[in-house]
Amino acid sequence: MITAKPAILEDRREKRRIYEQLFVQVSLGENVWRGSTKNVSATGLFIRFPDEILHTFVPEQRIDIKLALPKGETCKLFGRIARVVCDEPQIVRHGIGVEILGGDAVHQAKYSAFIRERLR
Secondary structure: OOOOOOOEEOOOOOOOEEEOOOEEEEEEOOEEEEEEEEEEOOOEEEEEOOHHHHOOOOOOOEEEEEEEOHHHOEEEEEEEEEEEEOOOOOOOOOEEEEEEEEOOHHHHHHHHHHHHHHHO
16 A cells, blocks of 8 residues: 555546555455556546456446555445546556445545545
């Protein structure tokens, strides 16, 4: 996990993105995959996965997300795959863009607090 204060990405998105590597588990039905985030925001995240499993994901699929937050906390959310990125081999940004749709109140509050802390 990255311990230094993460860089904030400047781009055209509505919500600011933060470079933050968190371990993540994604579930779709009975299938479970492990990856790591490239960046996170209040409304979404980009999760890196090995190329060989990217064909499994399709935009608009609903997924369950389990994030390993700093300080040993776990956050369970659910979301929608917004995009699948599988560019040219020399590009290391392969993965899925996920829109966070929700989670129970406790987990949503944990995630929101984590984002607020990183944006300070």
